[in-house]
Amino acid sequence: MIAPHSPGPMIRALRQARRLSQEQLADRAEISTRHLSYLESGRAKPSHTMLLVLGSALDLPLRDRNTLLVAAGFAPVYRISPLEDPAMTHVHQAISHFMRLHEPHPAILLDRAWNILRLNNGAMRVFAWCGLTLPTDGVPVNALQAVFDPAMGLRACVVNFEDLADAMLERLRTEADVDPALGDLLRDLERLRGPHRTRTVATGVNPVAMPVHLRRGDEELRYFTTLTTLGTPLDVTAQELRIEGYFPMDDATERLARKLAGAT
Secondary structure, eight states: OTTTTTOOOHHHHHHHHOOOOOHHHHHTTOOOOHHHHHHHTTTOOOHHHHHHHHHHTTTTOHHHHHHHHHHHHHOOOOOOTTTSSGGGHHHHHHHHHHHHHHSSSSSEEEHHHHBEEEHHHHHHHHHHTTTTTOOOOOOOHHHHHHHHOOGGSSSSGGGHHHHHHHHHHHHHHHHHOOOOOGGGHHHHHHHHHOSSOOOOOSSSSSSOOOEEEEEEOOOOEEEEEEEOSSSSBBBHHHHHHHHEEEEEEEEHHHHHHHHHHTTT
């Protein structure tokens, strides 16, 4: 834990997590390397403005910029609004509009820790088709754990699990570099994955994006995914929201998705 009023070690750790040299970060922040060195060592105390400049130069999430300010004894500047806050009304409307337009294909609203906040009907249909068991007691479901945990039922449908597991873990490790709170999730997923098996090289796979390849019986779905975020958020909660959209990679997936929609 970094002691209040001593942000230097935190600045150094965040820079190293971003794999930047002092020269590279100083160039981004438009300060001298010597001044940055003084800030990291504690020989110089950063101003409020300097901390905001460094947060931007490090491309830190707003939550981490607040943490950096607090470590130096300043008040956080970015608010954290509950999802139910009236200020979030128009964000909610935009999310609902996006997820509705994405039908009949899956769209999932996630928070920064990959917890599922909302599913559109397409996502609920595909999860049910795969046999994914979702809790009914209101406990949040983690989207990554749903893929990795064999007990939840989805993993048995994922044809290219090893490929996806590699990609998901690589992304999560990058995120955990600047968000240590994700460390427990990362370790849990590595445990759930089990022994790493050698992947086979697939043929005929679209080279543009890795598919999420699902199979149940003789029916298959192949999707690629996108993550949609707010463009210029000034609220921590708003920044951390992301919509994972699933797009069909072939005509067969489009037909099956519409068939599933028509059966409900």
